[in-house]
Amino acid sequence: MMKSHFQLNGPWEKVRLHNVTGKDLVYTRGNGDSFDFGDSKLCGLSNAQCLTHDYFVIHRMYRSEMEYISLLGRGRANKSKIKNNRPGYYKSEEIDKLGNDYDVIEFSPDLLKDYYLRFDQFIQACSLAPIIAQSETFIKSRFDKVMGWAAKAKGSDADLFYKLFLNIQLPQVIDLRKVLYRKVVQNKLDQRVMIKHSWLYLIYSIATKLFHHLGLTRLTRKFAFYASKNAFDTNDKLLLDGAEIALKKISFPKQKYADFYREMAIYYYNQGELILACRFINEANKCRPNGPMIIKLHKLYNEES
Structure with missing residues (x-):
């Protein structure tokens, strides 16, 4: 669908997705009448009295609920895989929640019936x-793809899909949005924990x-106490929950735990705790058996023990 056209040799300044802008441009309707957007930057339609013809094109931005979700998978020009600039599906009683004014266009029932007959x-x-059947199949296929992305969404992506699916009444979307809601709540909890209890608490929680x-009861209690001093009372249940959250924050593969084990081995070796150093370097070797530094330290510590 062509939304607008312009002369290339005109005083335009920027070509946008929906219109061409420029402070010295003269805009006209299809019948030649000129009008002023009142805004040279975005040029949003401010004059609602534009239906001056017997024929026109209605741009149904949201379409059906399934089409709306399917269209989210078209992405945006900024490389976003999802159209992330939607506040959710429209709802008639909430359509002016942003303070915008909307006009209701009504058609004669007889004319509308005649239109659909001629359309068929x-x-x-x-x-x-x-x-049309091929198009419907494509829409349904992309709908399923978007639903799959939403089901796997984590972190800020879960927040985004939860917002985009607002007001959708399709049963499968309602069920998925409930799952997304739980993820959103967990994300907010994680953020509060991380902000409140600091990076030091994160380190102590992971160590705990x-x-x-590793079965090191004494060190478990010791580091749990350190974590509690930076966050909660020692007996607070949230201490263990915080440790779980901290581990979930690690985004690298589990074999990268070898870094932690290696550094703890070096620390305890320097402290003269050779038995503990061997325990940690052995764990590091299990996670990354081909690491040059780990191989060297594994041999050194175990020979000395």
Whole structure:
């Protein structure tokens, strides 16, 4: 659909997705009448009295609920995989929540019925039914793809899909939005924990969890106490929840835990705790058996022990 056209030798300044802008441009309607947008930057339609013809094109921005979600998968020119500039599906009683004024366009029922009749005749005369069927299949396929992305979304992506699916009444979307809501709540909890309890708390929490996995009870209690001093009372249940959250924040593959084990081994070796150094370097070797530094330290520490 062509939304507007302009002369290349005119005083235009910028070509946008929906219009061409320029402070010295003269805009006209299809019948030749000129009008002023009142804005030389965005040129949004401010004069609603534009339906001066017997025929016109209605741009249904949202379309059906399935089409709306499918269109989200078209992405944006800024390389975003999802059209992230939608506040959710429109709802008539909330459509002016942004303070915008909207005009309701009404058509004669008889004229509308005649339009649909002629439309069906046009489809049949041009044998367009197979092409329309292909388009419907494409829309449904892209809808499923977007739903798949949303189901796997984490972090800020979960927040985005939760917003984009606002007001959708399709049962499968309602169910998915409930899942997204739980992720959004968890994200906010994670953020509050991280902001409140600092990077030091994160380190102590990770150490506490790893010491527990290694069976080092004394060090588990010691680092749990350090974490509690930076966050909660020692007996607070949130201490263990915080350790779980901290581990989830690690975005690299699990074999990268070798870095933590290696550094702890070096620390305890320098402290004269050779038995603990061997325990940690052995764990590091399990995670990354081909690491040159780990191989060297593994041999050194175990020979000395």
